[in-house]
Amino acid sequence: MIGQGCRTTRARLRSNPSNLSGSFQRREPPLTERPAYLAKKPCVAIIGAGVVGLGIAWRLGGLATVTMFDRGTAGSGASHAAAGMLAACCEAEPGEEDLVALGRESQARWPGFAEELLRDSGVDVELRREGTLVLALTADDQAEIGHRLEFQKKLDLPLEWLPAAATRAREPHLAGKLAGALFSPEDHQVDNRRLARALRIAAEAAGVTIHEHRPVKEISVQGGRARGIVLDDGTTFPADIVVLAAGAWSRQVGGLPPDRRPPVRPVKGQMLALQMDTAAPLLNHVLWAPGAYLVPRRDGRLIIGGTVEEKGFDETITAGGLLTLLEAAWRAVPAVEELPVAEIWVGHRPGSRDDAPILGRGPLEGLFYATGHHRNGILLAPVTADAMARLILDDVVEPAIRPFGLERFLPARAAE
Numbered sequence: 001m002i003g004q005g006c007r008t009t010r011a012r013l014r015s016n017p018s019n020l021s022g023s024f025q026r027r028e029p030p031l032t033e034r035p036a037y038l039a040k041k042p043c044v045a046i047i048g049a050g051v052v053g054l055g056i057a058w059r060l061g062g063l064a065t066v067t068m069f070d071r072g073t074a075g076s077g078a079s080h081a082a083a084g085m086l087a088a089c090c091e092a093e094p095g096e097e098d099l100v101a102l103g104r105e106s107q108a109r110w111p112g113f114a115e116e117l118l119r120d121s122g123v124d125v126e127l128r129r130e131g132t133l134v135l136a137l138t139a140d141d142q143a144e145i146g147h148r149l150e151f152q153k154k155l156d157l158p159l160e161w162l163p164a165a166a167t168r169a170r171e172p173h174l175a176g177k178l179a180g181a182l183f184s185p186e187d188h189q190v191d192n193r194r195l196a197r198a199l200r201i202a203a204e205a206a207g208v209t210i211h212e213h214r215p216v217k218e219i220s221v222q223g224g225r226a227r228g229i230v231l232d233d234g235t236t237f238p239a240d241i242v243v244l245a246a247g248a249w250s251r252q253v254g255g256l257p258p259d260r261r262p263p264v265r266p267v268k269g270q271m272l273a274l275q276m277d278t279a280a281p282l283l284n285h286v287l288w289a290p291g292a293y294l295v296p297r298r299d300g301r302l303i304i305g306g307t308v309e310e311k312g313f314d315e316t317i318t319a320g321g322l323l324t325l326l327e328a329a330w331r332a333v334p335a336v337e338e339l340p341v342a343e344i345w346v347g348h349r350p351g352s353r354d355d356a357p358i359l360g361r362g363p364l365e366g367l368f369y370a371t372g373h374h375r376n377g378i379l380l381a382p383v384t385a386d387a388m389a390r391l392i393l394d395d396v397v398e399p400a401i402r403p404f405g406l407e408r409f410l411p412a413r414a415a416e
Contacts, residue, residue: 001078010029012082014059015212043064043239044060044067045067045068045069048244048250049200050070050076050078051195051199051377052247054199054203055246056243056392057206058120058385060392061203062395064241066207066208068203072213074210077249078347080192080196082347083303084189084378085132085189085286086107086187086190086378087379088107088186089132090134090152098356098404107186107379109383111127117199119204119205121198123194123198123201125190125194128188128331129188132183132187133330134184134288136179136180139179146161149161149397160183161181172287173334175284175332175333188394189295195381200205213230214231216338217228219253219367220238226242229242232233243252245371248267250262250371251263251265256362256363258268259410260362262371264352265310266350267310267374268311269347270307270318270325271346272342273342274301275300275341275342276339278299280394282339290328291331292304292329294332294333302339304336306325311322314372315359317344351374352371356372357370357372358370359388359405363410386398387400392395
């Protein structure tokens with residue numbers, strides 16, 4: 001009965017996050033004036049059932065009446081296509097200080113997040129802690145890594161340069177000639193497909209309703225606030241709160257002026273998986289090689305990715321894209337040439353104008369944005385879920401997400 005929306009019964013709201021376990025704890029007192037919708041158990045409609053939307057729904061489950069809508073299958077899209085790297089340190093670049101801080105905060109939450117998910121879903125997301133190696137095959141590669149490392153050290157990131165012998169001791173199947181590698185011990189990985197499945201199970205166990213293959217046409221707006229959503233078939237769903245978490249499709253959801261829609265675009269990525277022998281894997285660490293990354297899974301799959309293409313929602317798998325990835329992988333780990341190809345696919349990362357997420361209140365009362373995570377959706381899943389649920393339930397903005405509001409993209413008002 002989608003069209004009926006949520007009932008407005010006055011269920012008692014257990015809205016204090018300090019009652020929850022793990023990282024979802026209060027860090028500052030709530031505001032004295034609370035939104036009117038918090039006088040009752042709020043009805044929340046979430047647009048998008050990927051890892052970001054599912055994480056928020058799981059955290060809200062039981063505290064709100066949550067209904068999700070996805071244009072496809074829950075956990076598909078970028079959540080399915082990702083490699084699952086939790087790389088907050090080795091990718092840090094100048095100008096990304098706030099994003100690095102957000103990533104490090106989320107890294108710290110990941111162990112507890114994974115444990116809670118295992119408890120609530122029965123699914124192990126396979127958080128692996130071997131760390132990441134950023135490989136330098138040549139002196140030029142080493143110089144580039146060294147230049148970036150100067151900045152990374154200023155942020156006190158736990159990174160260590162390893163000479164060639166020490167690098168090969170960690171990964172014996174690397175190329176015969178190499179300069180060394182940067183070791184990032186705290187950049188871990190999870191199996192993103194298992195993560196999506198775990199979040200769905202946990203969310204549904206918490207009372208969340210998920211509607212698949214129900215694309216949302218627009219946000220329903222009345223009296224200057226979000227009042228629910230309208231589906232493509234014209235069905236309306238009233239809600240107190242609307243959360244836009246539709247990834248690369250977020251800007252296609254109507255109901256708002258163009259300059260108030262999140263500036264999110266699809267960034268195409270081609271990827272493939274090779275099949276290793278689980279008893280003798282070629283790699284154990286996540287490996288960033290020049291031109292590609294390689295991510296080993298416990299089931300023997302070796303994920304190789306990913307191209308970065310500004311081609312809209314194009315889903316074409318090209319010979320050139322795969323050749324680029326395979327050649328880069330082969331130069332780093334020559335033995336990959338003997339491995340069978342297990343899978344090839346295309347995903348669409350949700351990239352904002354500055355390639356950082358958009359988190360927080362939307363341009364209307366009752367509307368919240370959680371989108372634009374680009375390459376960091378899996379990494380940022382814990383902090384996004386925790387911070388957005390806390391904002392919705394307690395009207396408190398966690399310091400880590402404060403720099404990532406929509407307002408950074410809006411024109412500045414003229415001084416009066």
